[in-house]
Amino acid sequence: MTAKIIDGKAIAAELRGRVADASHRLARDRSLVPGLAVVLVGSNPASEVYVGSKTKMAVGSGMRSFDHRLPESVSEAELLALVGRLNSDPVVHGILVQLPLPAHIDAQQIVAAIDPRKDVDGFSPTNAGMLTTGLPALVPCTPLGCVILAKTVQPSLEGLEAVVIGRSNIVGKPLVQLLLAENATVTTAHSKTRDLPEVCRRADLLFAAVGRPEMVRGHWIKPGATVVDVGINRLPSADGKSRIVGDVAFEEARNTAGALTPVPGGVGPMTIACLLANTVRAACALAGLPPPTFERPKSDD
Numbered sequence: 001m002t003a004k005i006i007d008g009k010a011i012a013a014e015l016r017g018r019v020a021d022a023s024h025r026l027a028r029d030r031s032l033v034p035g036l037a038v039v040l041v042g043s044n045p046a047s048e049v050y051v052g053s054k055t056k057m058a059v060g061s062g063m064r065s066f067d068h069r070l071p072e073s074v075s076e077a078e079l080l081a082l083v084g085r086l087n088s089d090p091v092v093h094g095i096l097v098q099l100p101l102p103a104h105i106d107a108q109q110i111v112a113a114i115d116p117r118k119d120v121d122g123f124s125p126t127n128a129g130m131l132t133t134g135l136p137a138l139v140p141c142t143p144l145g146c147v148i149l150a151k152t153v154q155p156s157l158e159g160l161e162a163v164v165i166g167r168s169n170i171v172g173k174p175l176v177q178l179l180l181a182e183n184a185t186v187t188t189a190h191s192k193t194r195d196l197p198e199v200c201r202r203a204d205l206l207f208a209a210v211g212r213p214e215m216v217r218g219h220w221i222k223p224g225a226t227v228v229d230v231g232i233n234r235l236p237s238a239d240g241k242s243r244i245v246g247d248v249a250f251e252e253a254r255n256t257a258g259a260l261t262p263v264p265g266g267v268g269p270m271t272i273a274c275l276l277a278n279t280v281r282a283a284c285a286l287a288g289l290p291p292p293t294f295e296r297p298k299s300d301d
């Protein structure tokens with residue numbers, strides 16, 4: 001079997017197109033331009049790349065983007081004060097504080113200080129709790145992107161066996177909640193799980209969000225399963241540069257899986273597209289407008 005490769009780049013571009021349409025309609029019909037504030041502390045090269053793409057794509061989708069670059073030495077109090085100003089700024093509908101933050105700043109405090117209605121990363125305790133209890137919430141972008149990708153292959157996840165490897169607050173746990181909401185039967189695996197390959201082999205849907213290069217081997221995968229690889233791992237390559245690989249051994253997996261996301265070009269582009277979608281959702285909710293839908297037309301095969 002050769003797996004269908006799920007083209008996250010193309011699916012993300014389509015979603016961004018629908019988000020841009022919604023954003024332009026809001027500007028035209030309601031004089032409402034969704035605004036995204038991105039806060040970057042310090043000069044982590046990977047974070048600078050992410051923040052640059054987010055800003056560029058927000059503007060490209062008809063939104064306003066507000067960049068706040070702060071030195072590594074900024075104090076927690078100064079960062080909290082900035083978050084407070086963004087919370088009360090009416091042209092800002094989404095606030096994203098790029099993680100990780102320097103060690104002297106309590107990231108949980110900062111995230112909790114973001115107005116939950118503007119928390120477009122969906123990391124605040126309020127949004128996490130609302131997602132868990134089935135209330136409408138701003139949902140973390142990466143898990144949201146994972147479910148959208150899986151549904152391009154299996155439009156209904158109802159009754160399917162899903163295994164999520166990883167239980168972080170930003171990927172694994174919210175992904176589990178989203179899959180439960182889709183009526184999948186969900187197992188969460190982590191570093192203490194016994195016989196992980198056997199657990200994975202049960203999965204009709206396998207999600208790997210671990211951060212260990214190519215950990216998931218071909219023989220861990222049930223033939224025909226849909227595999228979504230969240231991992232982003234940098235490995236040295238022969239030319240002295242580096243290459244990015246996922247948590248799944250791609251070449252092995254493509255001989256067993258029914259469908260598979262590549263790295264790069266799978267989940268990564270979906271994360272930004274979902275962030276833009278969340279910004280439009282937040283803008284509508286703050287303006288008392290009904291939630292926009294960004295449903296994909298149902299002709300995917």
Ligand code: NAP
Nearest residue numbers: 142166167168171190191209210211230231232267268271
């Ligand atoms: P994290 O906070 O480090 O969590 C990793 C999870 O993997 C933990 O739950 C850990 O278990 C589990 N784990 C570690 N070693 C394991 C093993 N040998 N067997 C089974 N489980 C194991 O990472 P994260 O933030 O969730 O990110 C995971 C990966 O996704 C990383 O590669 C990250 O770069 C990538 N990522 C990609 C995107 C994107 O946009 N594509 C976004 C976010 C993250 P314990 O809980 O027991 O420690």
